[in-house]
Amino acid sequence: MSRINAHFQVDHGDFNLDIKLSLPGQGVSALFGPSGSGKTSCLRAMAGLEKLPNSYFSIADEVWQDSEKDIFVPPYQREIGYVFQEASLFKHLNVRDNLNFGRQRIAPNKRNVDIDHICDILSLNALLDRPPASLSGGERQRVAIARALLTSPKLLLMDEPLSALDHSLKSEILPYLENLQQALSIPMIYVSHSPDEVARLADHIAIIDKGRLLKSGALAQVMLDAEVGTRFYDGRSSMLFAKVNAHQPEDYLTELAIDNLRLSVPQIDKPVNSKLRCRINAKDVSLCLTPAQYSSIGNVLAGIVINIEASDTLGERIICIKISAHQTLLAQITYASTKRLNLRQGSPIWAQIKSVVIL
Numbered sequence: 536m537s538r539i540n541a542h543f544q545v546d547h548g549d550f551n552l553d554i555k556l557s558l559p560g561q562g563v564s565a566l567f568g569p570s571g572s573g574k575t576s577c578l579r580a581m582a583g584l585e586k587l588p589n590s591y592f593s594i595a596d597e598v599w600q601d602s603e604k605d606i607f608v609p610p611y612q613r614e615i616g617y618v619f620q621e622a623s624l625f626k627h628l629n630v631r632d633n634l635n636f637g638r639q640r641i642a643p644n645k646r647n648v649d650i651d652h653i654c655d656i657l658s659l660n661a662l663l664d665r666p667p668a669s670l671s672g673g674e675r676q677r678v679a680i681a682r683a684l685l686t687s688p689k690l691l692l693m694d695e696p697l698s699a700l701d702h703s704l705k706s707e708i709l710p711y712l713e714n715l716q717q718a719l720s721i722p723m724i725y726v727s728h729s730p731d732e733v734a735r736l737a738d739h740i741a742i743i744d745k746g747r748l749l750k751s752g753a754l755a756q757v758m759l760d761a762e763v764g765t766r767f768y769d770g771r772s773s774m775l776f777a778k779v780n781a782h783q784p785e786d787y788l789t790e791l792a793i794d795n796l797r798l799s800v801p802q803i804d805k806p807v808n809s810k811l812r813c814r815i816n817a818k819d820v821s822l823c824l825t826p827a828q829y830s831s832i833g834n835v836l837a838g839i840v841i842n843i844e845a846s847d848t849l850g851e852r853i854i855c856i857k858i859s860a861h862q863t864l865l866a867q868i869t870y871a872s873t874k875r876l877n878l879r880q881g882s883p884i885w886a887q888i889k890s891v892v893i894l
């Protein structure tokens with residue numbers, strides 16, 4: 536698989552950036568970290584909007600910057616779509632003409648993104664004749680994303696595209712971003728300081744702090760990390776990838792499939808087979824050596840203990856449980872319970888799940 540490789544360095548005196556990244560050449564990679572950590576600096580360097588010294592950037596087999604070899608491809612020659620925090624549409628053009636502006640910048644033989652397809656994915660058809668001033672913030676941002684995609688970019692860079700929107704507009708636009716990544720094969724780099732947005736959208740995550748790379752890897756794996764959990768996610772939790780298996784309206788439940796396992800959650804409004812992600816707080820998981828017969832907790836997953844870690848809380852342990860070939864569940868229980876259940880690597884275990892957050 537092709538990769539996106541970067542090494543950005545700059546010394547601004549007060550702020551020193553030195554970040555090496557190796558990101559997959561497909562899916563959504565999040566650059567995540569606190570304000571002022573250097574995320575936008577990296578994104579601008581990728582776009583060539585800033586020429587950082589002693590730096591390197593390549594995508595697949597194209598090198599866009601290599602300071603050692605004196606290579607620096609200017610921004611207008613990089614096939615990049617850039618979406619900013621605030622959509623900057625041309626006020627005097629309607630939505631259709633704004634979209635065509637992006638498309639017409641590209642030679643017809645290089646256009647590989649279909650305008651009708653993009654308008655369908657982002658539900659823009661009803662907006663095409665409207666001027667930007669008549670659009671909501673979320674609609675404007677959808678048009679800005681479509682315009683960037685219609686330049687048929689090799690890479691889509693998004694700098695906190697939802698940060699200027701209020702909570703309800705964010706929830707309105709997030710499903711569109713999910714659909715985009717499923718429908719298009721353009722890799723996206725998504726800058727955010729929102730842990731929830733990242734958990735919902737990213738496949739890969741690079742965490743940046745004070746100009747340095749703190750962690751990088753597949754989202755579910757990085758979420759299991761102790762420092763990431765305690766610092767960014769309000770405690771240890773696991774991320775599971777699921778799909779809607781069936782609705783059980785008589786019980787007000789929806790059954791999710793996590794590989795071969797089944798989990799029931801309060802009814803959700805998504806069609807059968809929709810993919811979704813859920814987060815399970817380690818404190819919401821209790822463990823039994825046999826499947827409990829008389830329990831109010833209906834969600835019980837079988838697994839194998841693969842690791843036992845100390846927890847930040849004295850007297851507690853984090854139990855890592857393999858529940859399928861690629862998915863791991865964390866449980867936070869007391870040290871006393873770990874001893875009482877005689878848990879060790881390889882122990883078969885039943886995990887009772889009290890609550891699931893659907894992302």
Ligand SMILES: Nc1ncnc2c1ncn2[C@@H]1O[C@H](COP(=O)(O)OP(=O)(O)OP(=O)(O)O)[C@@H](O)[C@H]1O
Binds near residue numbers: 547550568570572576
């Ligand atoms: N040209 C520059 N000269 C001096 N300092 C700079 C320059 N560009 C960026 N910085 C500093 O680099 C630091 C990182 O900025 P950057 O915008 O990359 O962070 P960020 O993680 O994207 O933050 P935010 O989430 O708030 O946008 C900041 O302290 C900023 O002031």
